[in-house]
Every structure is written in C-alpha cells, then in structure tokens.
Amino acid sequence: MVNLTDEQLAIKGMVADFAKRELADGAFKPESEDDYRRRLRKLAAQGLLGMTAPVEHGGGGLSYADALVAVEEMARHDPRSANEMHTNGTGTASHLWVLGTPEQQERWLRPICEGRLRCAIAMTEPEAGSAATEMTTTATVTEDGQAYCLNGSKIFISGGKHADVFITYARFGAPPFEDGGRSIGALVVEKDTPGFSILRNDHNMADEDQAQLLFDNSRVPKFNVLVTGNAFGRLIRIYNRNRLS
Ligand SMILES: Cc1cc2nc3c(=O)[nH]c(=O)nc-3n(C[C@H](O)[C@H](O)[C@H](O)COP(=O)(O)OP(=O)(O)OC[C@H]3O[C@@H](n4cnc5c(N)ncnc54)[C@H](O)[C@@H]3O)c2cc1C
Incomplete structure (x- = not known):
C-alpha cells in the first residue's frame, strides 16, 4: 500500500x-x-x-x-x-x-x-507493433530543401479523432533506408497538412477512439522536426510516459 x-x-x-x-x-x-x-x-x-x-x-x-x-x-x-x-x-x-x-x-x-490543441502520438504501423523498429514510414527532404516528404501509414492512434497535431515517428534519410532504430526520428504533423488523412476511426473495447492515418507525400515543414534519428531509445522512453496509468 x-x-x-x-x-x-x-x-x-x-x-x-x-x-x-x-x-x-x-x-x-x-x-x-x-x-x-x-x-x-x-x-x-x-x-x-x-x-x-x-x-x-x-x-x-x-x-x-x-x-x-x-x-x-x-x-x-x-x-x-x-x-x-x-x-x-x-x-x-x-x-x-x-x-x-x-x-x-x-x-x-x-x-x-491550455486545452486549445489536442495531440496524439503516431508510432504503430500495420506491420510494426511490438517490433517498432520495423516501421516503414519515411521522411525524405523535399527537392526545395524546405520540408520533409512523409509516406506511410499508422494504426491504433489513440485520440486521433480529435487530434490537431500528431507526433509522428518515421525513418529519416533517403532510399535505401537504414534498418533498425538508428534512422528513426520524429516530427509534428498538423492535421491540415497536404497529403495527410485519417482513413478511419475505430473504438476499442474500452471505448477509446483509435485512428488509422495515411501519409501520402505529406509535405511537413522542417520547422516541425523534433529529431532526425539516433534517438530511438529516447523516443521510446518518452512514448512510454503515455503508459502512466
Ligand atoms: C489501448 C491502446 C492504445 C494505443 N495507443 C497507441 C497510440 O496512441 N499510438 C501508437 O502509435 N500506438 C498505439 N497503440 C498500439 C500499441 O503500441 C501496439 O498495440 C503495440 O505496440 C503492440 O503492437 P501490436 O498490437 O501490433 O501487437 P503485436 O506486435 O502483433 O503483438 C501481438 C502479441 O505477440 C507478442 N509478440 C510480439 N512479438 C513477439 C516476439 N518477438 N516474441 C514473442 N512474442 C511476441 C506480443 O507480446 C503480443 O502479445 C495502442 C494500443 C492499445 C492497446
């Protein structure tokens, strides 16, 4: 006790x-x-x-x-x-x-x-759950060098239905992307980003909403990048703060 x-x-x-x-x-x-x-x-x-x-x-x-x-x-x-x-x-x-x-x-x-924005975290993918380092969502620098082009999909995103911003994990670099955790970083995707869409919203058994997201050549400004790689251990420690309860 x-x-x-x-x-x-x-x-x-x-x-x-x-x-x-x-x-x-x-x-x-x-x-x-x-x-x-x-x-x-x-x-x-x-x-x-x-x-x-x-x-x-x-x-x-x-x-x-x-x-x-x-x-x-x-x-x-x-x-x-x-x-x-x-x-x-x-x-x-x-x-x-x-x-x-x-x-x-x-x-x-x-x-x-201040309760004016809702954020969600987007790490899990259809083919990368427990083995998060198998994620295939990629972030590559655009030709004009001003942004990142994001491609991939995410599932089970809690709070996605209401979220205004999605802290999204992706593999940074250029093809062929490095396997494992080293190339994984994170950026903030705002819900009105071109090429970003919520494919569907489901409810789990606890009645929490969980969204499926699609990034189809989504153009994300460089301003939104949190970390471009070599940080997977730190990211997972932060992710696990979600599991407070
Ligand atoms: C309530 C809830 C909220 C969530 N919210 C979010 C969110 O907001 N954002 C987000 O990105 N994700 C979220 N997730 C997804 C969560 O992170 C994944 O469900 C989790 O990573 C497991 O992935 P999976 O469901 O694909 O299961 P799998 O990886 O397919 O695992 C299924 C089972 O197999 C076992 N298993 C897997 N690999 C092995 C192995 N190598 N050896 C032995 N056993 C193994 C696992 O322990 C598990 O029991 C949420 C999930 C839940 C349940």
Whole structure:
C-alpha cells in the first residue's frame, strides 16, 4: 500500500470535487466535437492538462507520481477525462518539452496545456507493433530543401479523432533506408497538412477512439522536426510516459 503525501491527498480531493461537480453526469454519454472541446478547456482551466509539463510552458510542473494520483482519481468519475489527462497532456506532449525547440514549445505545447490543441502520438504501423523498429514510414527532404516528404501509414492512434497535431515517428534519410532504430526520428504533423488523412476511426473495447492515418507525400515543414534519428531509445522512453496509468 502506498501512503499518499498531504499534497497528493489534496490533489486527489481537488480532482474528486471537480469531477463530481463538472464531469461525472456526462461521463458515459456521447458528446459532440463542441462538447469535447468544452470539456478539454474545463480540464485545462482546472490545471489537469500538462500536469507534468514545465511551468514555464503553461504546465503544472508536477511529478509523475502526483499526476498518477490525479489520473487515478479522475478515472473513478470520468474515464474519458482521465485518458485526456495522461495520453494528451502528460504522455504525448512530453515529446515537446524533451525534444522541442522554444519556438515549437510555444506553438504547440502551451496550447495543449491550455486545452486549445489536442495531440496524439503516431508510432504503430500495420506491420510494426511490438517490433517498432520495423516501421516503414519515411521522411525524405523535399527537392526545395524546405520540408520533409512523409509516406506511410499508422494504426491504433489513440485520440486521433480529435487530434490537431500528431507526433509522428518515421525513418529519416533517403532510399535505401537504414534498418533498425538508428534512422528513426520524429516530427509534428498538423492535421491540415497536404497529403495527410485519417482513413478511419475505430473504438476499442474500452471505448477509446483509435485512428488509422495515411501519409501520402505529406509535405511537413522542417520547422516541425523534433529529431532526425539516433534517438530511438529516447523516443521510446518518452512514448512510454503515455503508459502512466
Ligand atoms: C489501448 C491502446 C492504445 C494505443 N495507443 C497507441 C497510440 O496512441 N499510438 C501508437 O502509435 N500506438 C498505439 N497503440 C498500439 C500499441 O503500441 C501496439 O498495440 C503495440 O505496440 C503492440 O503492437 P501490436 O498490437 O501490433 O501487437 P503485436 O506486435 O502483433 O503483438 C501481438 C502479441 O505477440 C507478442 N509478440 C510480439 N512479438 C513477439 C516476439 N518477438 N516474441 C514473442 N512474442 C511476441 C506480443 O507480446 C503480443 O502479445 C495502442 C494500443 C492499445 C492497446
């Protein structure tokens, strides 16, 4: 059994009061996109998105243990919101404060913490699940040198239905691409990127939405690159923060 600190007990109490008052009634009802966006802003106003993000980027600066207490308590009342708290603001967004430039953090991380943007992570592919280093999505520099051309597909992308930005893992370089993890890097794909589409949205047994994505010569500005390779170990450690709960 874990003994919670006084601060953790206060977090737990705050989340319980807020969830019962604002969220529990609608927790298992269908919601429109507008309802979803309203709920996201409510969570942000309560400081429940970006809980572990640095304070200077609009986050809460909490430890993962503190965030886990908050997520667990929220899950008792509104599992959907618990999911937002850990996959969006705490897990996926952490790519941005670990790997992002100050300009990237200002463009995406602060809006995520403020509930104005939703982010998702796109690593898994139809033929690359547990063996993530078998991924075949590629990012090659465009002829004008200003962007990356992204080709490939991703599946099981949690939160993809609502996401505004997708932190996407891909193999950087030129054909023939190097196998294994060394050529794998990550970039941020905004949902209105030319050549990017959501092929379908499914619901898993926990009623979480999971999207299938297609990148068909998607042109992604160089500004959006987080890392171009030699970082797979770091990326997987960040990815695993999604598994907070
Ligand atoms: C709830 C949920 C949310 C998810 N959200 C995201 C997301 O947001 N973004 C994202 O990119 N991905 C996401 N995923 C995908 C997840 O990362 C993959 O499901 C995971 O990597 C496993 O891949 P797979 O499903 O293809 O299973 P497989 O790799 O096909 O594995 C199937 C089974 O075979 C076993 N197995 C595999 N290889 C071996 C081996 N060599 N030896 C022995 N056993 C083996 C595995 O342990 C497993 O039991 C999500 C998955 C779930 C369930």
